[in-house]
Amino acid sequence: MIKVGIIGSTGYAGGELVRLLTAHKHAEIVWYGSRSYIDKKYADVYRNMFEIVDNVCMDDNMEELAERVDVIFTATPQGLCASLVNEEILSKVKIIDLSADFRIKDAATYEKWYGLEHKSPQFIEEAVYGLCEINREKVKKARLVANPGCYTTCSILTVYPLAKEGMIDMGTLIIDAKSGTSGAGRGANVSNLYCEVNENIKAYGVTTHRHTPEIEEQLGYAAEEAVVLNFTPHLVPMNRGILVTGYAKLTRDVSDEEIKAIYDKYYADEKFIRVLEKELCPETKWVEGSNYVDINFRVDKRTGRIIMMGAMDNLVKGAAGQAVQNMNLMFGLGETEGLELVPMFP
Numbered sequence: 001m002i003k004v005g006i007i008g009s010t011g012y013a014g015g016e017l018v019r020l021l022t023a024h025k026h027a028e029i030v031w032y033g034s035r036s037y038i039d040k041k042y043a044d045v046y047r048n049m050f051e052i053v054d055n056v057c058m059d060d061n062m063e064e065l066a067e068r069v070d071v072i073f074t075a076t077p078q079g080l081c082a083s084l085v086n087e088e089i090l091s092k093v094k095i096i097d098l099s100a101d102f103r104i105k106d107a108a109t110y111e112k113w114y115g116l117e118h119k120s121p122q123f124i125e126e127a128v129y130g131l132c133e134i135n136r137e138k139v140k141k142a143r144l145v146a147n148p149g150c151y152t153t154c155s156i157l158t159v160y161p162l163a164k165e166g167m168i169d170m171g172t173l174i175i176d177a178k179s180g181t182s183g184a185g186r187g188a189n190v191s192n193l194y195c196e197v198n199e200n201i202k203a204y205g206v207t208t209h210r211h212t213p214e215i216e217e218q219l220g221y222a223a224e225e226a227v228v229l230n231f232t233p234h235l236v237p238m239n240r241g242i243l244v245t246g247y248a249k250l251t252r253d254v255s256d257e258e259i260k261a262i263y264d265k266y267y268a269d270e271k272f273i274r275v276l277e278k279e280l281c282p283e284t285k286w287v288e289g290s291n292y293v294d295i296n297f298r299v300d301k302r303t304g305r306i307i308m309m310g311a312m313d314n315l316v317k318g319a320a321g322q323a324v325q326n327m328n329l330m331f332g333l334g335e336t337e338g339l340e341l342v343p344m345f346p
């Protein structure tokens with residue numbers, strides 16, 4: 001049994017980790033970390049866990065945790081993991097960080113987009129960007145995994161094969177994304193109140209969203225060139241789900257069949273990526289509660305552009321599901337262990 005500690009188990013991403021790991025055959029959560037609910041029963045924080053989880057929430061002490069568990073998940077605000085980690089801890093325990101602290105390889109870029117000083121730049125190089133479908137072999141050997149962002153996972157996976165094969169002009173790429181409100185976390189915030197979100201849709205972080213440099217960096221590795229793009233997220237009145245629509249100029253005249261063959265080349269054997277049948281547009285309902293990413297595209301002959309579409313559950317493949325997938329790889333388990341979740345509908 002893999003012993004697990006979760007720092008930030010009482011947030012939405014941490015709560016989803018608890019849901020997935022409670023059902024995982026080879027993992028046992030022994031530490032339900034929290035800041036506001038110390039000594040409270042976890043099932044009193046999340047009533048859906050009544051008679052399922054009996055543990056109480058505990059203080060977040062990474063040093064003590066490192067003695068007691070095999071892996072620590074940090075599902076905490078930006079900056080916290082970097083402020084806690086050190087060499088002694090990393091020599092004892094593996095860490096999967098759901099925040100952005102170790103995703104961006106250039107500390108100055110992180111500091112600029114996050115407005116934070118990076119407290120552990122010495123571990124940035126070592127951290128593996130945990131997008132399993134792309135970095136699988138590196139994840140297997142990692143002791144520190146930077147679990148990718150929710151918008152980022154969906155955006156990169158949707159565009160990656162075409163960037164890698166030079167099919168799109170990266171200078172023309174625009175990514176428009178929509179997220180359900182759980183993406184903003186459980187903390188009280190006026191802009192996420194029911195009356196602000198319900199019957200409403202709004203763009204935010206226009207030209208400044210912190211996921212922009214993360215998407216640029218990863219697609220830059222794929223395309224082998226510096227990528228600068230527009231990324232515009234929107235908040236939509238639903239609980240879960242991310243829908244990404246990417247637009248770019250094609251580098252040559254191609255048929256639908258050629259593009260489909262490229263997606264299949266990268267994803268046909270990927271359990272969690274479903275390239276949909278011709279002309280179907282992904283919908284968040286088709287992936288809700290699951291670790292799947294649904295992808296499709298449409299070539300627009302009239303404009304010479306391609307429209308790439310992806311849908312995913314932000315809390316599963318966009319956070320906890322991907323983190324469990326990384327844990328499975330790091331501990332030599334079957335990659336889909338605990339993740340064979342059938343999407344819920346309606």
Ligand SMILES: NC(=O)C1=CN([C@@H]2O[C@H](COP(=O)(O)OP(=O)(O)OC[C@H]3O[C@@H](n4cnc5c(N)ncnc54)[C@H](OP(=O)(O)O)[C@@H]3O)[C@@H](O)[C@H]2O)C=CC1
Nearest residue numbers: 008010011012013034035036075076099150183185186319
């Ligand atoms: N929500 C999502 O869809 C996704 C979130 N993420 C990332 O996961 C992380 C958590 O996000 P999310 O769950 O949405 O956020 P929430 O606000 O829902 O949860 C934050 C968690 O962190 C804990 N926490 C806050 N401050 C501290 C602190 N100073 N010390 C210790 N624990 C602290 C909170 O504890 P308490 O409840 O006790 O106050 C809570 O458990 C973020 O880095 C986010 O970017 C990544 C992908 C998707």
Ligand SMILES: CC(=O)N[C@@H](CCC(=O)OP(=O)(O)O)C(=O)O
Nearest residue numbers: 098099149150151179180183184
């Ligand atoms: C709807 C919403 O507010 N979404 C969050 C992104 C989700 C998240 O928590 O960010 P990471 O994936 O980087 O960890 C945001 O825009 O900041």
